[in-house]
Amino acid sequence: MNDLIITAKRLTKSYLRGNVATHALRGVTLTIPRGSFTCIVGPSGHGKSTLMHLLGGLDRPTSGSVLLDGVELGMLSEPELAALRARKIGFVFQFFNLLNGLTALENVEMAMMMAGVPSRQQAGRAKELLDRVGLADRAGHRPSQLSGGQQQRVAIARALANSPPLLLMDEPTGNLDSEAEGEILSILANLNTQGTTVVLVTHSAEIASQAEQVFQVRDGLVCGAAEEVDFERKLVA
Numbered sequence: 619m620n621d622l623i624i625t626a627k628r629l630t631k632s633y634l635r636g637n638v639a640t641h642a643l644r645g646v647t648l649t650i651p652r653g654s655f656t657c658i659v660g661p662s663g664h665g666k667s668t669l670m671h672l673l674g675g676l677d678r679p680t681s682g683s684v685l686l687d688g689v690e691l692g693m694l695s696e697p698e699l700a701a702l703r704a705r706k707i708g709f710v711f712q713f714f715n716l717l718n719g720l721t722a723l724e725n726v727e728m729a730m731m732m733a734g735v736p737s738r739q740q741a742g743r744a745k746e747l748l749d750r751v752g753l754a755d756r757a758g759h760r761p762s763q764l765s766g767g768q769q770q771r772v773a774i775a776r777a778l779a780n781s782p783p784l785l786l787m788d789e790p791t792g793n794l795d796s797e798a799e800g801e802i803l804s805i806l807a808n809l810n811t812q813g814t815t816v817v818l819v820t821h822s823a824e825i826a827s828q829a830e831q832v833f834q835v836r837d838g839l840v841c842g843a844a845e846e847v848d849f850e851r852k853l854v855a
Contacts, residue, residue, distance in 0.1 A: 708777030729779035767798025
């Protein structure tokens with residue numbers, strides 16, 4: 619098995635608005651080892667989220683390539699890409715995107731249905747995942763009855779519905795207080811210990827300090843020296 623779950627080479631992403639080109643990424647090359655905990659940090663508007671979207675096949679680069687488990691995403695059709703995401707990746711975003719009319723359990727079950735998990739297995743598996751994130755006693759609650767931290771834990775359980783080897787997370791603690799952030803960090807550390815690769819876009823020094831590698835994105839490039847940011851981890855250039 620390949621020791622690298624993601625290999626990105628010379629990624630660029632440009633947007634044309636009228637006659638003006640905006641270069642979100644300017645040639646990013648990086649690798650992410652299988653089973654690692656990696657953070658992507660940097661100022662707002664410098665390309666962090668764009669990079670995560672390209673790594674997860676949510677968008678296509680203007681040039682360059684992304685290999686996920688040895689498969690080049692750019693060679694896949696849209697249906698093939700969607701199928702690969704469903705098998706390989708769990709996504710968690712800053713905004714929880716839960717369905718307000720469904721309970722926590724039903725939100726996780728819905729994700730399983732979309733991932734093709736047999737219906738007879740959905741309820742049991744959803745309960746296991748909610749228990750895994752410490753919400754077994756909130757399974758029957760709707761999002762409006764949950765705190766922000768609890769909603770994000772439901773979102774993590776939902777992202778695990780397809781048992782993905784890779785979690786891609788974009789500012790998952792951005793709307794949470796420090797106590798809830800600590801709870802999410804503990805869950806992520808536990809998932810990573812169990813073998814899940816975690817790639818996380820964050821402004822949180824607390825989360826980045828726990829990462830095995832930290833990529834700093836600035837002006838669309840992976841760059842920087844350790845003294846440029848207030849983290850105690852070596853930045854990967």
